[in-house]
Amino acid sequence: MRPFTYERARSPAEAAAAARRPGTRFIAGGTNLLDLMKLQIETPAHLVDVNHLGLDAIEPTPEGGLRIGALVRNTDLAADARVRRDYAVLSRALLAGASGQLRNRATTAGNLLQRTRCPYFYDPAQPCNKRQPGSGCAAIGGITRQLAVIGGSEACIATHPSDMAVALRVLDAVVETVDAAGATRAIPMADFHRLPGDTPHVETALAPGDFITGVTLPAPAGGRHFYRKVRDRASYAFALVSVAAVVQPDGRGRVALGGVAHKPWRVEAAEAALPDGARAAMGGILDGARPTPDNAFKVTLAERALASVLAEARS
Numbered sequence: 001m002r003p004f005t006y007e008r009a010r011s012p013a014e015a016a017a018a019a020r021r022p023g024t025r026f027i028a029g030g031t032n033l034l035d036l037m038k039l040q041i042e043t044p045a046h047l048v049d050v051n052h053l054g055l056d057a058i059e060p061t062p063e064g065g066l067r068i069g070a071l072v073r074n075t076d077l078a079a080d081a082r083v084r085r086d087y088a089v090l091s092r093a094l095l096a097g098a099s100g101q102l103r104n105r106a107t108t109a110g111n112l113l114q115r116t117r118c119p120y121f122y123d124p125a126q127p128c129n130k131r132q133p134g135s136g137c138a139a140i141g142g143i144t145r146q147l148a149v150i151g152g153s154e155a156c157i158a159t160h161p162s163d164m165a166v167a168l169r170v171l172d173a174v175v176e177t178v179d180a181a182g183a184t185r186a187i188p189m190a191d192f193h194r195l196p197g198d199t200p201h202v203e204t205a206l207a208p209g210d211f212i213t214g215v216t217l218p219a220p221a222g223g224r225h226f227y228r229k230v231r232d233r234a235s236y237a238f239a240l241v242s243v244a245a246v247v248q249p250d251g252r253g254r255v256a257l258g259g260v261a262h263k264p265w266r267v268e269a270a271e272a273a274l275p276d277g278a279r280a281a282m283g284g285i286l287d288g289a290r291p292t293p294d295n296a297f298k299v300t301l302a303e304r305a306l307a308s309v310l311a312e313a314r315s
């Protein structure tokens with residue numbers, strides 16, 4: 001690990017201001033950042049500890065939703081009675097991720113900003129446009145079983161690994177930030193994560209130094225909530241494909257997929273077909289997909305996982 005300096009911020013504004021210093025990273029639970037530092041994939045010169053800012057509350061909003069502080073731990077969010085009752089897809093997605101010990105540390109903001117699990121990103125001996133812009137992409141033509149089938153580019157075909165983010169996308173959550181000048185922004189989840197394009201190292205709509213203060217959920221949508229995660233083993237594994245769905249009694253609903261793209265993938269085509277419920281209608285939910293021979297199975301897996309969720313919703 002390279003040497004770095006450390007400070008403990010006392011307010012969100014102070015944290016954002018501290019990030020003016022070049023090479024600064026915020027550290028929350030540290031469950032992703034520290035691993036990346038040990039591998040020298042992340043080499044911050046300065047760490048700003050944001051664990052003591054009082055951003056660990058889940059509070060009702062005037063609009064009837066919930067505001068989740070950036071430092072709320074994944075365990076506490078999944079266990080919150082209001083989340084379990086009104087936003088069950090979120091609770092289930094969180095509980096499908098990582099392990100109990102990791103969820104006890106992992107935070108809402110850190111989970112959103114965790115880096116890809118592309119194996120080449122973690123191997124400094126391999127070219128990777130995300131780790132080192134302009135160096136190339138070892139995954140293209142390499143081992144791609146875990147990687148994206150839709151929304152990729154000639155520069156990168158990585159997936160976003162977060163389960164929580166897929167649920168937040170289906171719930172139309174909004175990410176709140178503050179910058180060094182004290183300006184705040186509210187970024188809809190639809191716009192928060194980016195597709196790779198020519199700049200896969202730019203993963204979100206955040207500007208350098210932007211600090212996430214919280215995530216807001218709109219008033220509950222009702223309906224039945226599902227999170228189905230398909231993976232190589234039953235725990236402690238990232239999704240090959242996941243389905244987050246909120247299905248209303250009349251069959252209308254919302255669907256987002258994880259494990260298929262560089263960001264949570266909302267599938268409006270499937271939403272239009274939901275009242276129909278026909279299995280055949282779920283074929284083509286990933287129209288425009290460009291899978292590799294290694295990961296073409298994900299397209300069928302996504303269709304079947306969604307069909308299975310809808311069958312359960314009708315039962």
Ligand SMILES: Cc1cc2nc3c(=O)[nH]c(=O)nc-3n(C[C@H](O)[C@H](O)[C@H](O)COP(=O)(O)OP(=O)(O)OC[C@H]3O[C@@H](n4cnc5c(N)ncnc54)[C@H](O)[C@@H]3O)c2cc1C
Nearest residue numbers: 028029030031032033097098106107110111113162163212
């Ligand atoms: C073995 C293992 C298995 C895992 N399995 C899964 C899984 O199945 N599903 C899943 O979804 N996740 C999984 N994870 C990932 C885990 O959920 C993330 O590591 C965790 O959510 C990151 O949160 P953190 O608070 O520890 O982030 P940190 O590591 O502290 O930070 C991550 C990033 O977020 C930035 N950051 C943190 N807080 C803020 C803020 N408020 N504003 C701006 N930037 C901020 C940091 O600078 C850093 O760049 C796994 C992790 C491990 C190690």
Ligand code: SF4
Nearest residue numbers: 118128129137156157
């Ligand atoms: S797919 Fe993306 S993360 Fe993986 S090697 Fe290529 S550029 Fe790097």
